[in-house]
Amino acid sequence: MARRDTGTDDPRVRVRPNRRGSRPRTKQRPAHEDAVIGMVTRIDRGHYRIRLEDPSLTEDGTGDITAMKARELGRGKVVVGDRVGVVGDVSGRKDTLARMVRVEERRTLLRRSAEDGDAAGTERPVVANAELLVIVTAVADPEPRPRMIDRYLVAAYDAGMEPLLVLTKSDLADAGPLLALYEPLGVASVATHLERAVREAGPDGAAAAGTGVDAVRERIAGRTSVFVGHSGVGKSTLINALVPEAHRVTGHVNEVTGRGRHTSTSLQAVALPGGGWVIDTPGVRSFGVAHVSSADVLRGFPDLAEVAEDCPRGCTHDEGVIDCALDEWAAATDVDDAVREQRGSRVASLRRLLAPSLEAEDPTLPSGHHR
Ligand SMILES: Nc1nc2c(ncn2[C@@H]2O[C@H](COP(=O)(O)OP(=O)(O)OP(=O)(O)O)[C@@H](O)[C@H]2O)c(=O)[nH]1
Numbered sequence: 072m073a074r075r076d077t078g079t080d081d082p083r084v085r086v087r088p089n090r091r092g093s094r095p096r097t098k099q100r101p102a103h104e105d106a107v108i109g110m111v112t113r114i115d116r117g118h119y120r121i122r123l124e125d126p127s128l129t130e131d132g133t134g135d136i137t138a139m140k141a142r143e144l145g146r147g148k149v150v151v152g153d154r155v156g157v158v159g160d161v162s163g164r165k166d167t168l169a170r171m172v173r174v175e176e177r178r179t180l181l182r183r184s185a186e187d188g189d190a191a192g193t194e195r196p197v198v199a200n201a202e203l204l205v206i207v208t209a210v211a212d213p214e215p216r217p218r219m220i221d222r223y224l225v226a227a228y229d230a231g232m233e234p235l236l237v238l239t240k241s242d243l244a245d246a247g248p249l250l251a252l253y254e255p256l257g258v259a260s261v262a263t264h265l266e267r268a269v270r271e272a273g274p275d276g277a278a279a280a281g282t283g284v285d286a287v288r289e290r291i292a293g294r295t296s297v298f299v300g301h302s303g304v305g306k307s308t309l310i311n312a313l314v315p316e317a318h319r320v321t322g323h324v325n326e327v328t329g330r331g332r333h334t335s336t337s338l339q340a341v342a343l344p345g346g347g348w349v350i351d352t353p354g355v356r357s358f359g360v361a362h363v364s365s366a367d368v369l370r371g372f373p374d375l376a377e378v379a380e381d382c383p384r385g386c387t388h389d390e391g392v393i394d395c396a397l398d399e400w401a402a403a404t405d406v407d408d409a410v411r412e413q414r415g416s417r418v419a420s421l422r423r424l425l426a427p428s429l430e431a432e433d434p435t436l437p438s439g440h441h442r
């Protein structure tokens with residue numbers, strides 16, 4: 072997939088290419104050559120929790136330190152997942168603060184746009200450098216919202232991230248209809264069900280299995296993934312099952328509103344035992360993608376993007392527009408009926424993801440999917 076330039080949102084944040092040890096040869100040395108590198112794992116009121124690449128630098132050997140932004144960094148946003156350079160006291164001792172002096176170039180950037188208020192339409196960075204967007208949706212309790220999944224898919228393609236659909240609570244309802252809705256797009260998916268004992272272990276974790284947990288573990292191994300979705304879908308519970316050391320607090324779904332309690336309140340990156348990171352995020356009601364164009368979405372589907380190269384200039388690829396090459400491709404008579412049918416549903420699914428239609432109502436799932 073083509074990666075877009077994901078520089079920070081503010082030109083005043085100095086982004087430097089990742090040089091990995093090779094010293095610049097010019098006489099002009101960059102500022103803070105002695106800075107050590109780490110990853111931002113949590114942000115709490117202007118305090119950045121950072122895990123250093125070299126954990127032996129800290130007194131306790133964990134590599135965890137706290138830093139504040141140096142003034143020279145300007146107002147540009149630094150987010151969880153950012154690789155940053157820090158100077159000063161990196162001992163990690165209690166009450167010490169290091170200085171964060173630079174942000175390395177981002178490989179991916181998950182962004183969302185504000186949907187109401189003064190900032191409506193403006194985009195904000197959410198997480199940097201993650202490879203996998205784990206879209207967590209409960210098959211019931213709370214009710215699944217396919218539009219939300221669609222928005223997250225759009226955000227993943229825009230960010231240059233690979234999506235993984237995880238359908239939780241498959242003990243409560245059949246995951247089949249939802250899986251079928253995303254099958255034509257070729258989105259990887261896993262249905263999970265955690266045993267009561269695992270769920271109730273809460274932040275103390277329980278390595279005991281549940282259905283689908285191993286499949287998720289395999290997919291996230293050695294990579295950086297972000298778990299997103301509505302409050303109460305079971306993001307933190309799943310992360311505890313995957314990484315018992317995570318100690319994430321979990322909540323209940325309110326019987327009256329059918330929603331979670333917004334138990335997790337901040338983003339938190341948790342190291343995987345075998346390498347890689349999982350980033351738990353607070354549940355959100357919606358995820359704005361107004362900043363994403365149809366071309367950004369198409370990049371997630373190289374085969375369809377190639378077909379769309381034959382579209383008239385400025386084609387929106389919407390259903391019913393004149394001469395959209397996707398229609399011609401989906402109706403081709405020189406292929407088997409089965410292939411034609413497949414193409415048709417793939418184009419229809421893509422169109423569902425394209426920006427304007429995202430405002431529409433949720434597609435209805437076949438009734439009676441509850442157990
Ligand atoms: N029946 C059932 N319940 C589950 C399953 N997984 C999680 N839950 C329950 O769902 C509720 C919410 O779980 P959390 O992990 O706190 O949800 P969350 O997505 O982290 O929510 P926020 O932090 O508010 O965004 C808890 O009561 C869990 O026990 C499952 O597989 N089956």
Ligand SMILES: [Mg+2]
Nearest residue numbers: 306307334335
């Ligand atoms: Mg949570």
Ligand SMILES: [Zn+2]
Nearest residue numbers: 382386388395
């Ligand atoms: Zn078109």
